Amino acid sequence: MFHRPPPTDTPEEALTPEQERIIRKFRRFSSASLLIMVIGVAAVLGVISYRLLRAKPLATGEVTALLPKGAKIVSxxxxxxxxxxILDVAGATEIRTFDARTLAPAGRLRFAVEP
Structure with a gap:
């Protein structure tokens, strides 16, 4: 099925010094390339595992946010x-923000009408 070259009866010739130098250079470049590839794969796997282990889970449970009396949630x-x-508090608009991971208040912005 596969073509094989006929066996040779002559002994193999020794490589010349220039051929040996080229083979050593090729092996050195191959080793360096393999080392760089292994370091790159290790770095990518390290970053992925770091992010997986450091990811904070979303908050679970109940949180009660107190709104001013008479406030209505607009959106x-x-x-x-x-x-x-976005809240409507006695005719004034107020925007409140919360961190989605911890559900802690992050900020409040009030709008008032000029007199």
């Missing part, structure tokens, strides 16, 4: 790691 939105609530 909600989620953007990245932030939950945004």
């Amino acid at each position: 909600t939105a989620v953007s990245g790691d932030v939950v945004v609530l």
Whole structure:
């Protein structure tokens, strides 16, 4: 099935010094290439495992956010790691933001009408 060259009865010739130098150079380059590839794969796997181990889970459980008396939620939105609530508080608009991972308050922005 596979073509094999006929066996030779002559002994193999010794390599010349130039041929040996080329073979050593090729082996050195191959070794360096293999080492760089192994370091690259190890770095990628290291970054992936670091991110998997350091990822914080999303908050679970109940959180009660107190709103001012008479406040109504106009709309909600989620953007990245932030939950945004738009409130109507006695005719004034207020935006409250919460961290989506911990559900802790992140900020508050109030809008008032000029007199």
